[in-house]
Amino acid sequence: MTAPRIAIASDAWFPQVNGVVRTLAATVEHLRGRGAAVEMITPDRFLTMPMPGYAQIRLAVAPRFNARRMLDTYRPDIVHIATEGPIGWAARGWCRSRGVPYTSAFHTRFPEYLALRSGLSAEWFWPVMQRFHGASRAIMVATPSLDLELAARGLAQTRRWSRGIDHALFTPDGPVAADMADLPRPILLNVGRVAPEKNLEAFCELNTAGSKVVVGDGPALAEMQRRYPHVHFLGPRSGAALAAAYRAADCFVFPSRTDTFGLVIIEALACGVPVAAYPVAGPLDILGADGRGEGGIAPEPIAALDEDLDAAVARALGLSRAGAAAFGAGFTWENATDQFLAAIASALELTKAA
Missing domain, CATH: 3.40.50.2000 (Glycogen Phosphorylase B;)
Structure with missing residues (x-):
């Protein structure tokens, strides 16, 4: 044919x-x-x-x-x-x-x-x-x-x-973002559009100590910067600069309740960063209710899902970066x-x- x-x-x-x-x-x-x-x-x-x-x-x-x-x-x-x-x-x-x-x-x-x-x-x-x-x-x-x-x-x-994912780019091996390397730990990262539907308020208002970093641009950026001066808004990044930002983080936080998938989730995992998210469609489909992926295919949890996002972050911070990277690498x-x-x-x- x-x-x-x-x-x-x-x-x-x-x-x-x-x-x-x-x-x-x-x-x-x-x-x-x-x-x-x-x-x-x-x-x-x-x-x-x-x-x-x-x-x-x-x-x-x-x-x-x-x-x-x-x-x-x-x-x-x-x-x-x-x-x-x-x-x-x-x-x-x-x-x-x-x-x-x-x-x-x-x-x-x-x-x-x-x-x-x-x-x-x-x-x-x-x-x-x-x-x-x-x-x-x-x-x-x-x-x-x-x-x-x-x-x-x-x-x-x-x-x-x-x-x-681009396997040459999103890998745990490589440089980390220089402007994130010296931030107080743990470093919590969000990547995506800075817009109302992304529910970024839930990320910015987390009680977890350390640093919160947002990579991305969008119509709500100026307002979010004004409301949350303690959050580091780094603007949009792509390619090697985006991969370096992922690698610098200790946990990737995905607060959206409306995304159909969440490409950034698998990019973060492939860079060796465990994920914290709400147990909603999108994250559940990728990560599974137990954090071991759809169908429980990962040998160990690579993410934590909880309606209490602080609790999800606390669990995700204890997960294996190597396990996260191995799971993320499965998406081609x-x-x-x-x-x-x-x-x-x-x-x-x-x-x-x-």
């Missing part, structure tokens, strides 16, 4: 720094490394404007015409739509009008995020998500809990698409790319059979 021509449409792309962008970039690199033909329909190809309330994210302005022109020119066999933004909707409309199958991904709990910002119930926003993903031939999700959640909302055509982009291609193949087979 000839390899399909794949177009990937996403409102999240460089210079944004987040898990969606890192996941797509790694996947595209591995797809092209296997000889796949991939075309990216991303904001850098459009006129953009800052997203209201989040200036670091730029959204394509009226992308419908240009997105359709790009897709008509490329003539993909299938389109993967990564996000539910303006480019995602434009690509969906093109697929529906041209009879081209599409897959989609559920990276972000937009109903919950919009509920936090608007004060409305998340239920107000779910019909839009159901409409967007309803005609998708395969909705790619990172965890089994998302399988169940989407199925309960009538979106049963899910396929597993896990995540990986090769396996994740296999899953992505399997979902694409399944979608094309469904289309052929229809």
Whole structure:
């Protein structure tokens, strides 16, 4: 069978720094490394404007015409739509009008995020998500809990698409961040978007002694710096600088209750840093209720999950860094790319059979 021509449409792309962008970039690199033909329909190809309330994210302005022109020119066999933004909707409309199958991904709990910002119930926003993903031939999700959640909302055509790490980068062996090395111990680290949905207040208000460090940028950064002057906000980091920050920490704290996965969790583990988190979907799927990974596959706990986040931190600080690194190393982009291609193949087979 000839390899399909794949177009990937996403409102999240460089210079944004987040898990969606890192996941797509790694996947595209591995797809092209296997000889796949991939075309990216991303904001850098459009006129953009800052997203209201989040200036670091730029959204394509009226992308419908240009997105359709790009897709008509490329003539993909299938389109993967990564996000539910303006480019995602434009690509969906093109697929529906041209009879081209599409897959989609559920990276972000937009109903919950919009509920936090608007004060409305998340239920107000779910019909839009159901409409967007309803005609998708395969909705790619990172965890089994998302399988169940989407199925309960009538979106049963899910396929597993896990995540990986760059094994050359995220390793326990290497330099540590110089501006963290001399901070009072233990050093508690959080990495991610500085935004309301990340529940960073729970991290900043921990009673654990030592130092709290946040790596990342976002719309709430200035406010969080004002409210929590004792917390070290280091701004965004990537590549070797991010890996060095992980290695400098004694515990990685993940306070989010709404993330669908948490790529930063496995990056931290691969750098040898045990994790503390709430026992909610995302962390539970990766780490397991007992902190030994999904299905209890780790020989010893590599994380601690507790509704009392201070208690989770206290337990995580006593866990093995070597055990954390070994568990984190099990996540590979090769396996994740296999899953992505399997979902694409399944979608094309469904289309052929229809």
